[in-house]
Amino acid sequence: MRPLRFGTDGTFRVLQMADIQDGPNVRPDTIRLIEAAIAESHPDLVVLTGDQIRGYDPAYIDTFLRRRGENPGARVRLVTEIEAKLRGVRRRIAAAHNPDVAPQDDVVTMDDLMDDTRQKVRDTFSAFLGPVVSAGVPFAATYGNHDFQCGILADEQDDIYREYPGCMNPAVNASAGDAGNSAALGIEPGTFAMPIEASDGSGRIAMSVMMVNSGDYAGKPEENDAQYPAYVANSRGLDLADSDGYGTPSDEAIAWLGSVQQELAARNGDGKPVPSIVFQHIPPQEFYDCLTEVPAWTPNAVEGARNYAGHCYVLNHEICRPGSRLGEAIGCADENVGEVDAMRDAGGYFALYCGHDHKNAFVGHVDGLDLGYAPTCGFECYGPKSRLRGIRLFEFREDNPRNYVTRMLTWGDLIGRYSSDEVRVFFEDHCVTGAVSLRNELRRPQVLAGVVLGTAAAFVAITRALIKRPRR
Incomplete structure (x- = not known):
């Protein structure tokens, strides 16, 4: 893999694709949007910030995981069961999950089901990565709270991503000596650094793009079993009823935010932190600092979630960039693990961008750090109007990466006002x-x-x- 490097014009362009969230048959409108965004921007790197996989899709019903640590296919969401019936998808139960079935040659095994899901994951990747690979653009992926629910966990998904040309995801614990001077520096699937070298070929690291695995759900499945009946009865409204909320980056990832800056500084030989931007899925609590609390009857206000429930918010336009949009509550974890503080303490970090909340597309500046979103670029999941779904473009300049430019490449700007299935999008927007x-x-x-x-x-x-x- 060639090192990532600023162009001779001193620029480096990144596309952030958030929440594709689809099954093996990725919607044609999603592919069309990806193709159009690449043709418009000619990116040097594509970052996928989690929930590429719609883990609760009926295609994965046989191996669905409500939470990590469960038996695949043992507890399926009610909405998935209903959707499966509407689509005519029939479940196949492995003999190991049904003690009344004797293991015979014609009985499906769990290995069979897992192999089938692996192929479906490859089919999904091949669909949305097709335009990226065809354009010869390097790409990197981290993970969200739905990717693992297909039954294939992040470490194995990492292996599948690396089957595609241009994948920057390193093997766990990859070091600079493993793959050349500009090898990605990683500690776990979805958490790694991609140094961007200076344009002069000196090998100096001018900036770095960091990917962080922000976790999926808090708590352990066995601790939440008592609440499971309520979850089954209303799994769409109580998606987190059997958990302690969304997950957070691991303790190792938080520590790595500082140690990786030290390593990059050592490689440059000047001891200075490298200008860096972080991409991940779930936003930290500090994203609420970009909002202003308002009375409940304020037009276009949204109610906060969990810790912030009972309060209504709008964007603080004094700190948010023009064109910012708030379409739903910030779905952060209940616990603040100090990620933003760790970034500030380490130095070098100037921005943190997330996905997860499909209708949000704002960028705010809080205490020297940009906090921003990309909305969903998919057309299978809930989100805003068709014309507002899009992919976020970043353009960094080698002489001052902090002074970057970012804008949304939306369906409305690139293709047209309406998608091919506007009725579906209407209901997804007003769900x-x-x-x-x-x-x-x-x-x-x-x-x-x-x-x-x-x-x-x-x-x-x-x-x-x-x-x-x-x-x-």
Whole structure:
């Protein structure tokens, strides 16, 4: 693999693709958006920031994992079961999971099911990586809270990613001596550094792109079994009811944020931290610092989640870049493990970008650090209107990487106003799963106006019908 390097014009371009979140048959609109973004930007690197895999897709129903540590396929989400029936997907139960079935040659085994899922994961990767590989662009991937739920964990997904040309994901514990002077420096699947060399060929590291595995869910499955019946009854509304919330980066990853800067500084020989940007899936709690709390009736306000429940927020436009959008609550972990503090203490870090919350696309500047989002670029999962789904472009300059430019390459800008299945996207944009999401919808002025006009029209129609009703 050739080292990543600034171009002769002194620039380095990165595309962030967040939350593709699809099964083996990745939607054509998602592929079309990826192709258009690459053609528009001519990137030097593509970063995938988690939830590439829709682990709860019916395609993976036989090996679905609600949480790591469970038996594959043992506990499937109710919505997955319903979707499977609608799609005509039939479950295959391994003999090991059914004591009444004698193991025979014609009975499927767990190895069979896992091999089938591995192939489906490859099919998914091949679909969304197709435009990237065809364009010859290097890519790197970290993981979200749904990738592992297909049954194939991050370490094995890492191995599958490395089957594709241009993959920058290193083998665990790869060091500079393993793959040349610009080898990625990694400690675990999804947590590694990609040094970007200066354009003069000197080997000096001008900046670094860091990938961090932000975890999936907090708590252990066996500690949450008592809450599982409530989760089964309303798995969409209570996706986290049987857990302690979202996960966080590991203790090793937090420590690595400092140690990797020391290693990069040593490689440069000047002892100075290298200008660096971090990409991961789940945002830390500090993202709420980009918001302003407002009264509950404020138009377009969104209610916070979990620790921030009961409070409503809008963007703080004094610290957020123009064009920023807040479409849903920030889905951070309940625990603050000090990741942002570790970045500030280490020095060099100037930005942290996430995915996870499909409708958010803001960039705020808090205490010397940019905190930003890319929305979903997929068309299988929930998200904003078609024209607002997109891929985030970054352009860094070698002489000052901190002074970077970023903008969204959206479906609306690159392709058109509507997708090929706008009815589906409409329902994904206005998906209501509980009282909180209903209140958020009613704070959208257009939605509220539609509800008021619809209610008024219904009232008028009922009144007219009563007036015209013949008297006896």
